[in-house]
Amino acid sequence: MIANYGYKDGSGEYYISIDTDKCISCEAGRACLTGCPKGMFETMVDDYDDEVVQIKQQFRRNLAYDCAECKPASNRPPLPCITACTPGAITHSW
Amino acid sequence: MSEQLNTGDKKPEFWRWQENCWADETKDWRSAKAVTVGIDVGSVSSQCVIVADGELYAYNSMRTGNNSPDSARNAFKGVTEKTGLTLDDVHMVVGTGYGRVNVPFSHKAITEIACHARGANYMGGNKVRTILDMGGQDCKAIHCDDKGKVTNFLMNDKCAAGTGRGMEVISDLMQIPIAELGPRSFEVDEEPEAVSSVCVVFAKSEALALLKGGYTKNKVIAAYCQAMAERVVSLLERIGVEEGFFITGGIAKNPGVVKRIEKLLGIQAMNTKIDSQIAGALGAALFANTLVQKQGPLAPIAA
Numbered sequence: 001m002i003a004n005y006g007y008k009d010g011s012g013e014y015y016i017s018i019d020t021d022k023c024i025s026c027e028a029g030r031a032c033l034t035g036c037p038k039g040m041f042e043t044m045v046d047d048y049d050d051e052v053v054q055i056k057q058q059f060r061r062n063l064a065y066d067c068a069e070c071k072p073a074s075n076r077p078p079l080p081c082i083t084a085c086t087p088g089a090i091t092h093s094w
Numbered sequence: 095m096s097e098q099l100n101t102g103d104k105k106p107e108f109w110r111w112q113e114n115c116w117a118d119e120t121k122d123w124r125s126a127k128a129v130t131v132g133i134d135v136g137s138v139s140s141q142c143v144i145v146a147d148g149e150l151y152a153y154n155s156m157r158t159g160n161n162s163p164d165s166a167r168n169a170f171k172g173v174t175e176k177t178g179l180t181l182d183d184v185h186m187v188v189g190t191g192y193g194r195v196n197v198p199f200s201h202k203a204i205t206e207i208a209c210h211a212r213g214a215n216y217m218g219g220n221k222v223r224t225i226l227d228m229g230g231q232d233c234k235a236i237h238c239d240d241k242g243k244v245t246n247f248l249m250n251d252k253c254a255a256g257t258g259r260g261m262e263v264i265s266d267l268m269q270i271p272i273a274e275l276g277p278r279s280f281e282v283d284e285e286p287e288a289v290s291s292v293c294v295v296f297a298k299s300e301a302l303a304l305l306k307g308g309y310t311k312n313k314v315i316a317a318y319c320q321a322m323a324e325r326v327v328s329l330l331e332r333i334g335v336e337e338g339f340f341i342t343g344g345i346a347k348n349p350g351v352v353k354r355i356e357k358l359l360g361i362q363a364m365n366t367k368i369d370s371q372i373a374g375a376l377g378a379a380l381f382a383n384t385l386v387q388k389q390g391p392l393a394p395i396a397a
Contacts, residue, residue, distance in 0.1 A: 001244050007252040008328065047208035048243065061252045
């Protein structure tokens, strides 16, 4: 399942997508939980009883601002969450 | 003017949509092996659905009150009065929706995303692939497989744009009953441009400006319906739209929005005889039925 967390507003689309099929059997030891400097990720058991990662509720409506520190306008380094997620389950829409 | 607007000395409530309570009189829940309940407590409406042996038996759809537990109790009470069924006769209750964790007598809470997909699969059959749920204060685009399992979803709950609450505000502003907005949006000489903002607050002021500028009420409604359609289509396009397109939620009853969505997507939405507003609660009751088959019935929890 692809779970999209985020929103669209007048300034753009801000979604973090998590491919839960890649997330269920995480080979990275849930490194995203500590990789994100804001601690935006958490584990949960989804509706189909699989343990997966999701974005915490309090961050879902502020992604453009909360992710800003990891996304400078120039010389952008690799995103820590995407680097930590070696199975490649995490993507950003912006 | 419709009956729902006859409120005596009170201000007419144009936004007030028709509440509904129904039971299948050709069936009797007493002869069912498994009776399960789904309760969907949404931000605007609450539903209770009874499923008997995996088939829809009864439902109650009403406006959400000022607290979730009471809304859940009232939704269930409506069905109780209609069918004679009590909590002691129910084998499992699943709560869903915005207030799902506050359903006092539920055994389990499941997200509305999974429940809408399951409900749409029942209502539209196993060909349903793309679901648009236009709820009271949020909007969800869902992809599912032939069993109604979610494969991709996206939810926008940051603002009430493109939601039922937005339509209620326009209904009150235009002083036209909400059920008439859809049909009246087609009574225009030519299709107007969409209002530039679907933000409920700004759309209200823009609608007033259009009226002052000479637009008829019907033309303003048409412009708002078009804006709502454009808004939700942009959400749908993000996850991709496949044949087997199904709309759930209260706005599915508004042809002014539905027809415009179909036109923008180039796809017809699937039809159903079942009230589109109960999809979430129906899905919850079906999940409960599956759990009863796997785990057996559970003792009732006091309401």
